[in-house]
Structure formats: structure tokens, C-alpha cells
Amino acid sequence: MSNHILIEKRINAFNKKIFVSSDKSISIRTILLASQAVGISRISNLLESEDVLNSLKTIKKLGIQYKKSGNTYIIEGFGLNGFNTQKKITVNAGNSGTLARLILGLLVKSKKRVKLIGDKSLSKRDFSRVIIPLRKFGVNIRSKKNLLPIQILGSEFLRPIKYNENIGSAQVKSCMILAALNTPGISVFNTKASRNHTELMLKSLKYPIKIEKKRDNDLIEIRGLSQFKGFNYSVPGDISSASFFIVLTLLSKKSEIVIKNVNVNNSRVGIIKILNKMGANIKLKRKKIYKGEKIANIHVKSKENLKAINCHPKLNSSAIDEFLIIFLVAAKSKGISKFKELGEMNKKESKRLNLGVKFLRSIGIKVDRFKNNINIHGNPNLILSKNFEMKNFLKDHRIFFLSCITALTLGGKWKITDKDSINTSFPNFLEILKKIGAQIH
Ligand code: S3P
Numbered sequence: 105m106s107n108h109i110l111i112e113k114r115i116n117a118f119n120k121k122i123f124v125s126s127d128k129s130i131s132i133r134t135i136l137l138a139s140q141a142v143g144i145s146r147i148s149n150l151l152e153s154e155d156v157l158n159s160l161k162t163i164k165k166l167g168i169q170y171k172k173s174g175n176t177y178i179i180e181g182f183g184l185n186g187f188n189t190q191k192k193i194t195v196n197a198g199n200s201g202t203l204a205r206l207i208l209g210l211l212v213k214s215k216k217r218v219k220l221i222g223d224k225s226l227s228k229r230d231f232s233r234v235i236i237p238l239r240k241f242g243v244n245i246r247s248k249k250n251l252l253p254i255q256i257l258g259s260e261f262l263r264p265i266k267y268n269e270n271i272g273s274a275q276v277k278s279c280m281i282l283a284a285l286n287t288p289g290i291s292v293f294n295t296k297a298s299r300n301h302t303e304l305m306l307k308s309l310k311y312p313i314k315i316e317k318k319r320d321n322d323l324i325e326i327r328g329l330s331q332f333k334g335f336n337y338s339v340p341g342d343i344s345s346a347s348f349f350i351v352l353t354l355l356s357k358k359s360e361i362v363i364k365n366v367n368v369n370n371s372r373v374g375i376i377k378i379l380n381k382m383g384a385n386i387k388l389k390r391k392k393i394y395k396g397e398k399i400a401n402i403h404v405k406s407k408e409n410l411k412a413i414n415c416h417p418k419l420n421s422s423a424i425d426e427f428l429i430i431f432l433v434a435a436k437s438k439g440i441s442k443f444k445e446l447g448e449m450n451k452k453e454s455k456r457l458n459l460g461v462k463f464l465r466s467i468g469i470k471v472d473r474f475k476n477n478i479n480i481h482g483n484p485n486l487i488l489s490k491n492f493e494m495k496n497f498l499k500d501h502r503i504f505f506l507s508c509i510t511a512l513t514l515g516g517k518w519k520i521t522d523k524d525s526i527n528t529s530f531p532n533f534l535e536i537l538k539k540i541g542a543q544i545h
Contacts (some may be wrong), residue, residue: 143334262288305432374423412439488516
């Protein structure tokens with residue numbers, strides 16, 4: 105079966121209410137924490153994408169049973185380190201950096217050696233960022249050049265650590281928090297701001313974790329070996345998936361959208377702050393708090409005359425997965441937009457900063473690049489009419505989504521390969537686009 109799509113027409117004006125797929129970061133965390141809880145957890149609206157299904161397969165391989173009943177996954181945990189591995193096993197994180205980094209944190213006490221592998225993209229990504237702190241806890245880890253495959257053997261003699269996390273990576277922070285759960289004593293992490301779903305979930309479970317907000321970082325203190333009970337969780341929508349529909353609406357004519365029940369945790373809403381600074385008028389309505397997480401409906405209307413932004417790097421971590429689609433808005437805005445210190449983008453499923461720059465240039469936008477800083481020379485009159493073919497992007501789902509939104513808002517005749525990449529995070533992306541009126545073949 106062919107694995108590409110064709111888009112040859114811009115989308116017509118629309119006015120819709122939609123739900124996007126459930127949050128990937130939260131889905132993976134609920135599964136991993138349920139695997140450490142005492143008793144039954146019930147998780148509804150779990151994202152059923154490959155990264156999340158690989159998380160379920162992983163805990164199953166480690167001896168934790170689950171089943172699905174209606175819209176709810178039921179997971180039975182046996183408490184901290186309740187994994188039951190009879191022999192040396194291999195777990196496959198597929199495309200998921202989050203699963204791979206976080207599961208290592210839960211294997212710090214594993215009695216049997218576990219081998220962690222992943223797909224081609226994940227096998228190119230650097231794991232030194234988690235290997236270094238995990239070794240400080242006393243874990244035995246083997247890997248060539250800090251790449252997958254990684255062999256991990258737990259220890260009975262773990263010690264709590266103090267660690268400065270200065271990348272601003274939620275995966276590193278969460279890996280350390282999960283390792284600290286299984287370690288006696290109090291571990292202390294000084295962390296640069298990043299998404300805080302792991303901390304909020306543990307707080308909602310009344311786990312002994314303290315978070316002190318400093319000016320630019322969080323001081324996290326966590327006491328190990330405290331058990332928590334099974335829990336219920338209903339996963340909200342994913343702002344990273346919503347971001348493509350936000351920009352689709354913004355750059356289309358006379359259109360409106362309401363994206364319902366989306367997680368708008370402050371550590372995730374960089375895209376809304378950035379686009380509103382560029383002149384958009386994105387509103388959050390029906391706000392509520394659920395287990396410490398902020399949730400709202402996102403209201404967006406089309407907007408002409410968007411203006412360039414000089415984006416403060418402080419916003420980077422809260423928009424880290426959304427920069428590709430933000431670049432598209434910059435391409436259509438008046439003036440020169442400046443983005444700085446975006447090296448982390450090149451550490452994702454593909455080298456997204458490099459590919460983003462290449463993509464913008466291929467649609468005729470001037471981009472200056474100085475290491476990890478870029479200037480995008482916007483062109484509000486940009487309309488495309490040529491043929492475009494998107495291929496060789498390491499099947500990065502977010503590059504696929506970006507290409508679709510570009511085709512639907514700027515025009516041109518597009519052939520976009522690796523349609524299957526959407527299964528990583530947003531399997532019904534094309535279905536929703538079609539419902540809004542997109543013509544996709
Ligand atoms: C994620 C953290 C981010 C993000 C990724 C999901 C998470 O990665 O890019 O898609 O769920 O913790 P880093 O922690 O590497 O910044």
C-alpha cells in the first residue's frame with residue numbers, strides 16, 4: 105500500500121469544534137506510574153498511538169498486566185519496583201524518546217539485565233543525558249557511545265543523588281524522579297524549567313515530593329521508597345497536536361476553530377504566548393484544574409497582518425515541539441522573526457532545526473542561520489504554486505504534520521511521504537483534517 109498523500113488544494117473557510125488526540129507525555133507517564141502503584145489504576149482517554157502502545161508493551165514485558173474495558177485501560181501494579189522479570193529481556197521503545205528515557209529510571213533496581221532498543225531514529229539519539237545521572241545513583245549501565253542498545257542492571261545499593269539538570273529536558277528530569285522513587289533517602293534536583301507532568305502526577309498521588317520555584321529553575325526534593333495506591337486518570341487533549349490546527353486556522357481565511365479539553369499547563373503553552381505576541385488572538389475558555397493540570401478549550405480565529413517576533417529563549421522549553429509550526433507562522437508574518445538557542449530541536453526524532461531551515465528555504469523563505477539561532481524573513485504575501493515532494497525526514501511525525509498544514513494554507517501541489525509517521529503521536533490527524541474540509545488523497 106502506498107505510504108504517501110497528495111494535497112493539491114488549499115482548505116476552504118471553516119468553522120468547527122474539534123477534539124484532538126490525548127496528550128502523549130501524560131499518557132506515557134500514567135502508564136509508567138500505574139506500573140509502580142499498589143493495586144489497580146484506571147486510565148481513560150489514553151492516547152492510542154505507537155509511542156503509548158509501546159509503553160504498554162514495555163510494562164507487560166516487565167511483568168505488569170493490563171486490559172482494556174471500553175474506553176479505559178486497567179493496569180495492575182505491585183508497588184515500587186514491582187516488575188517481575190524472570191530472565192534477561194529486551195524492551196523496545198520504538199520511536200519514543202520519552203518512553204526510553206523514563207523506563208531507564210524505573211529499572212534502577214532491576215534484578216535481571218534489561219536491554220533497551222528502539223527504531224532507527226531513536227537509535228541515533230544521545231542517552232548520555234540520562235546515563236550520567238543514573239550512574240550516580242549506582243546503576244550499572246552499558247552502551248556504546250551513549251547510544252542504543254543500552255543494557256541496564258539494577259542495584260540493591262542505590263544512593264540518593266544531588267544533580268543539576270541544566271538542559272531543560274523533562275525526559276531527563278522525569279527519568280531521575282522515577283529513579284529517585286526506587287532509591288532510599290532524599291534526592292535533590294536543581295532543574296531548568298521543562299514540562300512538569302511527572303511532578304504534578306506524583307503530587308496528586310500525595311507522594312512526598314517538594315517543588316520550590318526559583319527564578320529560572322525548580323528545586324525538587326523527592327523521598328524514595330514511599331508507596332502509592334492505584335489511581336484513576338482521564339487524559340486531556342495534547343497541545344502539541346492542537347498546535348497544527350491552531351496554525352491551520354490562523355493562516356486560513358475567515359475560519360474559526362474551538363479545540364476542546366486540551367491540557368494548557370503553563371509549561372506547555374509557549375506556542376500560544378508566542379503566536380499571541382505575533383498578533384493572534386488565541387483565547388482559553390472554560391478553564392479548569394484536573395489533578396493539578398490546567399485544562400481549557402482553545403478558541404482560534406483567522407488572522408491577517410501577523411507580525412514578526414523576537415522570541416525570548418525562556419519560552420523555548422514550553423514550545424519545544426511546536427517550533428516547526430511556529431516557523432511557518434513566522435514565514436507568513438511581516439518582518440524578521442528571531443529565534444535563539446534552539447539546539448535542542450536537533451536532538452529530537454529528527455534534526456528538526458536543520459530540517460526546519462531547509463523546509464523554509466524550499467518554500468522560498470530567506471533564513472539566516474548562526475549556529476542554533478535563526479532569523480526568518482517573513483513574507484505575508486507568500487503563496488505557493490509549484491510541486492513539492494517531502495521525503496527523507498526520518499519519518500518524523502511533526503515534519504509530516506508541518507508539510508500538510510503548509511500545503512493547506514499556502515497552496516502548491518504536495519506529495520508527502522511516510523504517512524505512517526502520524527501513528528507516533530496523532531493517528532487520527534488526517535481524519536480530523538478531512539472533517540474540517542481538507543482534500544487529501
Ligand atoms: C517530552 C519532553 C520533551 C519533548 C518530548 C516529550 C516528555 O523532550 O520534546 O516530545 O514527555 O517528557 P525533552 O525532555 O528531551 O526536551
